Amino acid sequence: MTSPLLAINHLSVAFRRSETLRPVVNDVSLQIHAGETLALVGESGSGKSVTALSVMRLLHTSSVAYPSGEILFEGNDLLHAEERVLRGIRGNQIAMIFQEPMVSLNPLHHVEKQLYEVLSLHRGMRREAARAEIITCLDRVGIRQPASRLNDFPHQLSGGERQRVMIAMALLTQPKLLIADEPTTALDVTVQAQILNLLRELQRELNMGMLFITHNLHIVRQLADNVSVMRHGSVVEHNGCQTLLNQPQHPYTQQLLAAEPEGRALPLASDAPVILQVENLRVAFPLRRGLFKRQVGEKVALHNLSFSLKRGESLGLVGESGSGKSTTGLALLRLIQAQGEIWFDGHPLHHMPRKQLLPLRRRIQVVFQDPNSSLNPRMTVQQIIAEGLAVHRPALSAVQQESQVIAVMEEVGLEAESRHRYPVEFSGGQRQRIAIARALVLEPDLMVLDEPTSSLDRSVQKQILTLLRRLQQQRQLSYLFISHDLDVVRTLCHQLIVLRQGEVIEQGECEKLFAAPGEAYTRELLASAQLSAG
Template sequence: MIAMAILTRPKLLIADEPTTALDVSVQAQILELLAELKQELNMGMLFITHNLNIVKRLADRVAVMHDGNIVETGECQSLFAAPQHPYTKQLLDAIPSGDPVALPQPTQTLLEVKDLSVKFPIRKGILRRTVGYNAIVNQLNFTLRHGESLGLVGESGSGKSTTGLALLRLLPSQGEIWFEGTPLHQLNLKQLQPYRSQIQVVFQDPYSALNPRLNVQQIIAEGLQVHQKLSAQEREQRVISAMTEVGLDPETRHRYPTEFSGGQRQRIAIARALILEPRLLILDEPTSSLDRSVQAQILALLKKLQQRYQLTYLFISHDLQVVRSLCHQVMVMRNGKVIEHGDCAEVFARPAQDYTRQLLAFADTP
């Protein structure tokens, strides 16, 4: 995409959120490339982003927009050091901070994973015969307790999302998955059905995760129709309760996803998962496509729900600041393998691996 944009050697390059879906190491490479091209081609660059770390690293001047208006503009360093407008201060204060929710006592094991591996066949020849396997996840081991959060971090392609899909039994895998003492890896689809409601997932993109043909009530109630025998009135009351829980107006339940903002859509996705009263939530990059202020709201919501219901989170992310604020444990993956795993505060303060130190340096965590 960058090659296409610079082919005619433009005087101005407009970069609209070019690094939003990228992990921190790839993001750093793209930023370095853009800085080099800007200098080499002597071009101006208008960089549109909600990531304040990128602004601090890349920009000479900053313009802050709110409701279609520029509310503050100035030199980058001075604006970050002494913001004048309340909205700018709100954005800077929205950088993820704070500590994870305190673990309930006593704690019991909810999920135990032993030697989890996911391999995809390599097929060649006219008959597409399997000649080998590509290991996406290799010998993963971890334990999650009730009310605990585990952050799964690493580069794109490191196997984070594949791990989540394997735990949901949506991908074939090897190894053992124990959920409250039940061996999920030994169950067939029919036997697995009662456990589906106990393990729910919230996806990265709030725009593609919701069916645009269904209204909000139908989207949130869909799981109830599969897992519980309730009347239409009972389902509607559960939807109203779930929407209130995540900070949505129940009066909007007959609207469609296109009528909501990205943050509101993510709240709808969380309500859809929560309505089944799960014990484990797999959160796959749930805040990466949101701006900092909305991200802070979703993060605060997740903490509140975890504290209230003792939810357990597997939080997949490349945003290390969010992981530090939410998670008790952190697991660093690279090329399908865990290279570092431990208490989140300890790993962030004293990383043992060079790769972890590199990720932290790229993320510019406080």
Template sequence: MSLLIVKDLSIAFRASGVERRVVDSLSISVEAGETRALVGESGSGKSVTALSIMRLLPSPPVVYQQGDIHFAGQNVLTADERTLRGLRGNRMAMIFQEPMVSLNPLHTVEKQLYEVLSLHRAMRREAARAEMLTCLDRVGIRDAARRLKDFPHQLSGGERQRIMIAMALLTRPELLIADEPTTALDVSVQAQILTLLKELKQELNMGLLFITHNLNIVRQLADNVTVMHNGQCVESNTTRRLFDSPRHSYTQTLLNAEPEGRPEPADSHAEPLLRVSQLQVAFPIKQGLMRRVTGYHHALRALSFVLRPGESLGLVGESGSGKSTTGLALLRLIPSQGEIWYRNQPLHQWDRRKMLPVRPKIQVVFQDPNSSLNPRLNVLQIIAEGLQVHHPALNEKQREARVIAAMREVGLDAETRHRYPAEFSGGQRQRIAIARALILQPELIILDEPTSSLDRSVQKQILALLKKLQRDRRLAYIFISHDLQVVRSLCHQVVVLRQGEVIEQGECEAIFSAPKERYTQQLIALSDFAMFPQSPRQNS
């Protein structure tokens, strides 16, 4: 008997008396020791399916219209709460997609991990601490003993994701549901996590339902693949057969959606837009009852570069290497040392008030549009917010006209401007974030992992949009990413960072073709392996 059997499952959301079907007659199964990948675009029903397996969807508004979900012979949809508590965490666990939402911001890492071990394995504090340190080390958390005392906001996005993975693995479940567990991770940590999952799958004979938009990971990890589109299964096969000879046109579209092309040449003789010299960021380490400063954590050391109009600079490196810290320092949102010159203006000498006139010219697009867009404002209000601050003389009609123009420029239907962020897909929300940045007519946009949470087909559209905007407006980009394929497709220059140190920098194509430093070589080798991995063992 299969460990998990989902048969003819249909799920609908009911709002204002109207039902909208989001999963339609889906059937999948997972055997013990098997990895089944669930792939498809944002909004295809993958995460809804995962949450339904553990009965975590709220009812209402969710309606289970028909079908069955059986785990180890137990009907999950008819189980009472006591039975479900015995299954969740103990026998099946889940790695959620958004760690900042899933982790409690008021509790330390240690307290949250210990809660899992005390509830599900009845471990005492001393034994639990040793187990926690071992698991954190296995998922790639450096200096694990010190990081146990940290709160979620003190960790990078990739580190928070690794904490979530550790939390799920601590219980040694029979079935692990992983919903985009490697989205925020760089290629080196990604490889480490995939290796760990393979080892645990063999060690525990664990079933793994792996939800992802990254088809390269599917090649490496999965035995079987189910492709979803608009809530339906459009194709299901062994990994090898699906990649070698996809039958459905939608599957073929997904497989052909890899980043491609190179950036258009920039004018190397243009006057520099941004000059950065010896940029450094250090955060104080406070200890003791009085929280006295006992030292400093150097998040970034001695970064220098020149950026011209129409040019893109990529910042790559592992989680915690200083990429996002660099972006915040350039925006003058955190204290830093060194020099930042924007059109020969010394931003490093300016206070918050003096920076205000420059803000419209340097905009930012964040990694997670779910967090960066105010859910209480509609799209018109979100995009127009910057205009109200920086162009108060505009009347309501003029602001709305500019919003409509910005939405059309990024490929959004202007008729949807009165809707709220929750009514849009992930790719559409990221376009809203880009439109919000563009409406102020910036010259430089800092893009912090803008495509990492998007599936490949939407990612390809966003990259094409960014290239078009750069060509039309001569925009300069600072592109922060752990996806080297995306960086190579978009950037002219690249800086490789590791633990705040500049390992290597120069022209993007030159570094990708002939990296000089061993660390850069390792990153590119891991990226190449992700692109062209050896096929995993397949079911016949």
């Protein structure tokens, strides 16, 4: 048996808080050989990402301690390596795809500059040679017309496109070990399948080891050789992939495998009034060129979308990354300019000035796709959730505000005692729950949910879907549910709209479209989802 490429032996990690140490990873041991994939699964906050960040020593030295253990990469102890040695390994021999691309990408630099920096620093390539390789790599990860996207900034890309740029950045250096922290979370099923195939190809070409962190057990079944299950900072079960998934021994592993989305949309009252009416919604962004940035054309992101949504009804919006799903949500919220008519409970949102629109903001809330960029890092969770109450319900006292914050945190499965902590102290899934709590605390009538469960593990996802269904029943909430997870859409939605490159491909009742899709693209999406689930 050859020596492992990466060996984590009895690793414990603790965070410093004042003068105390709070354990977050306890006595974890893992091994990865060249050409092998180890999947690390478990619920949010179980210690998966902390373990991965410890491998590359990316946790801030002033706030972290390693009470025990060692991390050996090709026999070299990374825990005690000098910073100079680590710089030669990070991004070169060990690359990482981070969970939240909007935070990882520099908002001030365009795509080409960020990718060129990797090739220049680690492979010494000149710009012209690098450009050809960058275009090839972007094409391989599924960016359409990659040459035309080189000058785009991160905010001009969809969530899935940003994630694909991050994947390209990690793969450009052809690393010996790839650490992938939820790399397909923001991707639709068709691109997800493409990325998984790409990772398998590169793994064979480079004999690359891979530590794959995910909450999607369908992906684990397709990709992993071995699986380690983490809970509360400890590995509770480790085994070969097929053995663990087919014959789980630990009760928590059995619970994870059983936590698949289930159920169907709630029955809708026949006399339910229409709360949202959209007619011929169109969104176009100006294309500017030259020194003076003159407009030379426009890029149409959404073409003439029309639908109606009743009180207590859920509308699913599906399609691949860049299809216009998030653009639709932003247009309905009047956060970007759009043409067409938007009627909310009889109010013409498309004509209303900002001042008149403000009282309606409380009734229309949003949960954004990337909680790390939508939560203020300088505010505590208490302040984040209570901010809307301060604006829309100023008569509430501080005690009443805190009481409502505690209630909504408990409702979404967060410990109320954690309300004085900052977003950085929470896992990705916990941050998403904070974002959901912030929207719910104002008791809205309509919620725009942009991939609200994409960063959640299956067990928590099931809890959130149950919560959303219960809230819908109790409060007659209406949902615009944007997602690439068709299993989740089917459990919650009454209607379904399939988008592709801003065009409506198919529209109708959710169950009918799942049972008998009329368009080839819808059939392709459903087939990819079934393949992923298989």
